[in-house]
Amino acid sequence: MVKSVDMVGMPKRPLAMHPQKFAMWLFIVSVVMIFAALTSAYIVRQAEGNWLEFQLPGIFQITTILIVCSSLSLQWAFYSAKKDKLEGVKIGLGLTFVLGLGFLIGQFQAWSDLVQEEVFFVGNPSGSFLYVLTGLHGVHLISALIFLLVVLIFAFKNKVHSQKLVTIEMLATYWHFLGALWLYLYVFLLLYR
Secondary structure (H helix, E strand, C coil): CCEECCCCCEEECCCCHHHHHHHHHHHHHHHHHHHHHHHHHHHHHHHHCCCCCCCCCCHHHHHHHHHHHHHHHHHHHHHHCCCCHHHHHHHHHHHHHHHHHHHHHHHHHHHHHHHCCCCCCCCCCCHHHHHHHHHHHHHHHHHHHHHHHHHHHHHHCCCCCCCCCCCHHHHHHHHHHHHHHHHHHHHHHHHCC
16 A cells, blocks of 8 residues: 655545544535525525514523523633543533523523514514524524533543543534524524514
């Protein structure tokens, strides 16, 4: 077998990624494509007319702050794992879970507020799109909370530390992605009401 060599004459290292990380990145790319398609469809459908305009629930501001804070607490847990500060890992993961749960509860409250404003899933497409976008994001966040619980259990068994970072790295990547996705959706919904 012939090894490839770069211009300096040093053997090139093949690109390598942990298989689970690679699968996660493929999943993230598919989620990006789904939300890109949905937001594109939103813009196209809005341009056709018959679009109900309404205020976004005010609680979206609070849930946005919660998701940003949860990313910070998860990053703290990750840095703690890198430095073998196991108590910090547990506290950071626990705090992230509580903030993530608060985000979900806030999203359900937003749906309740929408119903009180007579914005329903069926009827006008503007309401339907809002429920689909926020609901689909919520489903992904529920999957991230389950993943977080698994990592938290590992942390309490002292299996999350500087020698075993793959799981918490994957969690951090997925969680930060969902936080960034929510920020994108929130700004998108503010701009295209």
